Amino acid sequence: MPITTPRTLSGFMELLPPEQMKFEKIKSIIEGSFRKFGFTPLDTPVIESSEVLLAKAGGETEKQIYRFTRGDTDLSLRFDLTVPLAKYVAAHAGELTFPFRRYQIGKVYRGERAQKGRFREFYQCDIDIVGDGELSVINEAEIPAVIYSTFSELGLAGFVIRMNNRKILSGLFEALGISGKSADVMRVIDKLDKIGADAVQKLLTEEEGLSADTARELIAIIQSNDTTALDSIAAKSETLAEGLSELNAVLTNLRAFGVPEENFRVDLTIARGLDYYTGTVYETTVTAHPEIGSVCSGGRYDNLAEYYTKRRLPGVGISIGLTRLFYTLNEYGMLSEELSTAPSFVTVIPMTEDFSHAIAAATEIRALGVPAAIDFEAKKVKAKLSAASKLGVPYVIFIGEDEIAQNGVTVRDMANGSQFTAGLAVVSRGLSDKYEEQLRQKPIK
């Protein structure tokens, strides 16, 4: 038979079992956290009609889309979870209860140039709160509060949710009389982090035609991150005043949500997709590695589904780029080594030909919710112990003639080799307690 080399496409993450276990742990904590905040799960198709999916897309995104024809149907793979949400809410608005709080965790596809840390298939973990006609600004504080709670549960302490409000930037341009140039000015401002204030000053005056004073004032205000400095000019722009008021409401409520000061920060340089976001915008950086960019971004929008419906659906959402986040955490050694990655918490090794005692023991342990495997193979005990050890299984149970005679089991702690014999009920309860402890392990150190 001819052999085809088994390979996985480049840009597609495929993990070995221990890494997959860590990935699943992170995914499940994220999902659990979203659930706790009352978001309802959604699961839209990976394939959509191109006409529907690309109603809005254009530019870079469209080039990256996996698009193909089947029969005479033009199909595309989803490239994010926001467009499918817009489609869904527009199609089912009459059947939903608003505000509609949904989460979706799923794979999306972008045919980017393959490079280290960039994936063509990757998980996004999205939450959105969508209103029908209107939506309170408080939701713009709740969204980062969910992210704070989620990252904390993961064990990630060093992160900052950086926030701005699009109305502040638009209003500031208004106040400075440069509204007409806002898109271009924004593009230049966006480079502040990379090229510095002097270079930006030069670009703004020489290329965008701003006066030296205006450029200097703009840079100073934005770099100051001091919203009180903006209060004095808020009278010049209603939009600016509104942006400042919203930002203050968000900050106040973020504190009420218990988000510590070190985990959020106003950053007036953050703009994000000018044409979509209309209020608060978020980017999240990992303190130890700002160079990896934002691992969680989003914002407020006034009209989720304008391409699908005339109904006005304002909302706010955020997305964790899970595949990239996981890759980064792994690369930088930020995943906990203590996190158990074994498929079972205990492996039962039968020492007699009759497996019924081993099966009964595993069944009782599983009934307590503890993952238990039985090694049925015709191998020596030493080989079985070695397999369990290789998998990182924390405990092994032996059941031989002696144990059966004593109506007990022998349990071995694989960490130190200590073992003892006791009744199954006692051992099961002990394992269950230890397993509960393990479940509380945080995946990020």
Place this chain on the structure above:
Amino acid sequence: MPITTPRTLSGFMELLPPEQMKFEKIKSIIEGSFRKFGFTPLDTPVIESSEVLLAKAGGETEKQIYRFTRGDTDLSLRFDLTVPLAKYVAAHAGELTFPFRRYQIGKVYRGERAQKGRFREFYQCDIDIVGDGELSVINEAEIPAVIYSTFSELGLAGFVIRMNNRKILSGLFEALGISGKSADVMRVIDKLDKIGADAVQKLLTEEEGLSADTARELIAIIQSNDTTALDSIAAKSETLAEGLSELNAVLTNLRAFGVPEENFRVDLTIARGLDYYTGTVYETTVTAHPEIGSVCSGGRYDNLAEYYTKRRLPGVGISIGLTRLFYTLNEYGMLSEELSTAPSFVTVIPMTEDFSHAIAAATEIRALGVPAAIDFEAKKVKAKLSAASKLGVPYVIFIGEDEIAQNGVTVRDMANGSQFTAGLAVVSRGLSDKYEEQLRQKPIK
């Protein structure tokens, strides 16, 4: 702005929130059950190189595949989870511990003709145990035991795992001297359920050229489902003897696993993909609706990855067709109406302008793992109660001036409208207990 009608492709399941909650509940019970038996999660890409994915495929399957070109790469969407498993194990055999016990729950794609209850995108929930060179027959009992345990946890009582052993059929053909025609005979035998014994007898004699006696004997043996009748002719075929011995080992161990007699049954008519399975084969029928066919099928194979490696990798696996199962349960009214489908277990309704007490209350409730939402919208309490009721939220908490003054909260049981005021700690604990109860609800009735 031009409006594109928001629609979802036919053959793609997209659920409303209450149904999605039920679907997720079922999926999560299946996953939890697989985990308890010590299977490790795997997550392979949806897109694979066509050369790799189709190394083995052919016939009907190949026609149904979503295949397309991007750049100069020939790509296909996975049509099952077995081929990706074979690829994975072949590629990583040196890094895995055998027996390799993995589960994978994911979407697969088949461009079938769209019809009621048939989906082009559907979830498969697979477990496989793969050995390196050899694998004990006991695993062929464990696999249906996992399914029994899983379906029981779902609340599905009326189901039968029907089993056969391919060696029994092959051996029987040998014993009857019709080995040369086994593929054709098998195809005819497979119709027994549909066209009956007389029609099968006719086909076997007139089209396959069997003698009337041989045809009659074959049909009688298969229909009897009586393996003891086979013992007498087992001497004529080593394969038959081996098949009988394996089947007996599986049955004995199934009982040791605690699977009740009513949930499994030998069915000598079951064949399944002759070219792949080599030992025990399974099909699972829902007793109340046998017409929907098998909802969970699989079997033993001797060579998982022969297209990718010379390493012999025998295994046994089974797959739950979750999307179809869910669709069927829903259609036949077999899903529990009592199962809560609300996104939150409690909704906090702040009655003051200051939301901090509401936020603090929700935070404390969430800390106990209970999903809590806060209704921040600028609406009347009546409208908020009505929204919570529409979502099926079991409890609502009010926090107004009185509650704040008393340092308590008012909790309302939405089922009967009763309400009382108490300290938050007491209320949280009570809600947590009730929520634990809800978590134990079974999705199938």
